[in-house]
Amino acid sequence: MPITGLILGAVLGAVMQRGRFCVTGMLRDIFTRGTWRPFTALLIVISVHAIGLTALTSAGVITPEYSPFAPAAVIVGAFIFGVSIVLAGGCASGTWYRAGEGLVGSWLALVGYALSAAAMKTGPLSGVNAWLGQFTVNQTTVPATFGLSPWWFVAGLGALTAYLAARFLQEEFTGPRPVALAQPLHRRPLHVYLAAVIIGIIGVIAWPLSAATGRNDGLGITTPSKNVANYIVTGDGSFLDWGVLLVLGILGGALVAAKVSGEFRVRVPDARTSSRAVVGGIGMGVGASWAGGCTVGNGMVQTSLFTYQGWVALAFFAVGVGVAAKIWLKPSGRKTATGTYSTDESVDGRAAHPEATTTSVSAPAYAVAPVALKVREQQSAPAGPAEVAPGEYALDTLGAVCPFPLIEAVSAMDELRSGQTLVIDFDCTQATDAIPRWAAEAGHEVTEFRATGDAGWRIKVRKG
Incomplete structure (x- = not known):
C-alpha cells in the first residue's frame, strides 16, 4: 500500500531530525574539521x-535493476x-527534514530542487x-566486474565500518566529554551512530x-521531489x-519531532542566505x-548495492563539498579598532530572542557578511538575564545556518x-552538538549551556 511510504517517511524524518543526520555536514567536516567521525555514520547506513x-x-524478495554506468x-x-x-545548507533529505524544523531557507531550496529536477527529468x-x-x-x-559474490564486499565494508565506529566511540567515551543540555529524555537527541543504524x-x-x-526501488529523494512538482503543476x-509519500512523511515526521523537542521555530533567512538557498536548490x-541520484539514492542505496554509479557519485559529492567549503565556508566578521565584529543583520535578528541582546557600544563598525555576527567586550551592562560581564564577549549567530x-x-x-x-547565541539545531564538541576537543570550558526559547540556545565557553 502506498500509505506505507508516508508512515516509513515519518519515522525516517523523526530519526534524522533527532539524530541531526546530515550527509552535507558529514562530508563537510572532513575538510573543515579534519575528522571522519560523522562520515562513519554514513558508512554505518551503507553497511546496514x-x-x-x-x-x-x-532470497529473491527484491530484484534490483542496474542502469549502465x-x-x-x-x-x-x-x-x-x-x-x-553547501550553498543550500543541506543535502536532499537534510533539506526536507530541516524544512520541518521551520527553516524557510530550506523551503526555498526545496522549491528550486523540485523544479529543476522536474525540468531535467520531464521538462x-x-x-x-x-x-x-x-x-x-x-x-x-563492482562484484559483477570481478565475478565475486557481493557478500565479500559486504563483509569488507562491514569490517571497516565496525573498526572506525569502535575507534571513534572509544575516543568519545575516553576523551573529553562534550557538555550536553540538561533536558527531559524525550527532548534529548539520538546519537548519530544509533540514528544511522535505524x-x-x-x-x-x-525496498x-x-x-x-510497483516502484522497484528503495529510499530516494530526487525523483519523488520531482514528482511533487509535476503533480502540483499538472494535477496528474x-x-x-x-516515493512522494515518503518525502512528505519525512517533512511531517521531522515537524512533529521538532515540535515535541522544542526545536521548531519559523526562521526567515537574510537576503544572501535566501539567494544561496535558491541557487543551491536549483543546482x-x-x-x-x-x-x-542524490546523497540518499546514490550515497546510501547505490553504494550498498556496490554499483560504480553509487561509489563514484559519493566520491565526487565529497569533491564538490570540499571545493565549496574552501570558497564559501569562511568567518564573516571583520576586526575593527573597537574589538567589534558586526553585521547589520545581527541587530535585526535579535527580535526573536530578546534575551540574547547585548549592550551597545559607541560607533560600531559594520561589515557586509552572510550571517548575523557580533562580538564585543562589554564595558558595562544592565542587570538582568541579558547582562554580559566584563571580560565576556557576545557572539550573535542567530539566523546563521550551519x-x-x-x-x-x-x-x-x-x-x-x-x-x-565567549557567549554564543545560536538557533542552528546541528550546532547544539557541534559547538560543545568543538569546545571539548579544543580544551575550552563550557560554563553554561541552555535553551533560550524554542529553537534558540546560549552557550558560554571559557577559553582554555
Missing part, C-alpha cells in the same frame, strides 16, 4: 543497507550536487539530461514495501506514488538528475585570551 539488501536479493553524467552531476548542497532540460547520460560503459556493479534498517524495509506498489494523480536538482555558528565561534575564540569567555 548492504547487509539487508544483499540478503533480500539473495554513465561516468561523465555521474562525475559532473555529483560535483555540481556537492557544491550545491525542457530533459534533452540535456539525456545527452550527457548517453555516454555509458558496460559496467554496473536509518539503515528503514532503508532495508523500504520491499516500495516494490509492492499518477505522480503521487510511494541540487540539476546535479542529482545527471548523477542518477556550519557558520561554529566557524564564527572558532574565529572569535582566536581573538580572545586564555580565561576570557
